[in-house]
Amino acid sequence: MTMTTTTVTPTTTTPASSSTAGPAGPPRRTSRRRLSGVALAAPFALLLLGTVLVPLGYALFLSLFTDRLSGLGFDGYRQVFTGLGNYTSVLADPAFRESVAHAALYALVHIPVMLAGALVLALLLDSAAVRLRQMWSLAVFLPHAVPGVIAGLIWGYLYSPGIGPLNDILPFDPLGDNGVLPSIVNMATWQWMGYNMIIFYAALQTVPREVLEAARADGAGALRTALSIKVPMIRPTVFVALVFTTIGSLQLFTEPLVLRTFTGTVTSTWTPSLYIYEAAFISNDYGRAAAASILLAVASALLSALVMRLSARRSR
Incomplete structure (x- = not known):
């Protein structure tokens, strides 16, 4: 007689909660992060x-x-x-093309002068050659706190013949055909140079002092340090200021609008923004004003993209 024995192997069961608790955690965290x-x-x-x-x-x-x-x-x-009738009408209008030419010429003069002046003032404040930095920075930044209309009225009276002193000092008529553009550039530069100077000065504070001390140890002077170390290291900030200044130049409005009350040289369509203002609120042609606004927005976007691409290429 043969006997068979059966061996029973004990099995362990894992609770269902322990097998599903592990993978349930990360999805919950991911959903919370998304929310x-x-x-x-x-x-x-x-x-x-x-x-x-x-x-x-x-x-x-x-x-x-x-x-x-x-x-x-x-x-x-x-x-x-x-x-597209409004767009073709705006592009074919000589007044609009002349306003674009005025804005382009203004930008070509204003942007280099203002950014270069702001950068030089920021470098001077960052150097050890200038004392009372807070007082000088406040004095240069103070014109930016003046509202644009008030600043325009002040400069308009300074330019006016028989009232202001600048008409007798300057070798040209600041309100004439050849002098109104430099006058507007001076007004905008006076107001915005201090603002950009503060931005550049804040960027200069982030330059590592170890690099500056190493440059001095190698015998580099203040000018060489500024041109070879400080300016290249704050180049992204300079390009950002360049983008905003370019956009602001295309949207020039307050200064020529105020000077219109002092001279007949500045017409109602002297800049693209004045052209849009005249079309919308004087001629009540909202379609033409909207078309000119879209064209100005497209031009600002294209110029901004061009400047950003040049800055990225320059950084590489």
């Missing part, structure tokens, strides 16, 4: 949508329409779809 990112980005997205995208879209919509009289004109104006 946190969305919550932090939501205010900026709403602000961008309400202040940039919606007005830009509405301006684009207005640029495709124009107001025309219906029939004999007894029914008033009605909105008519023109497509």
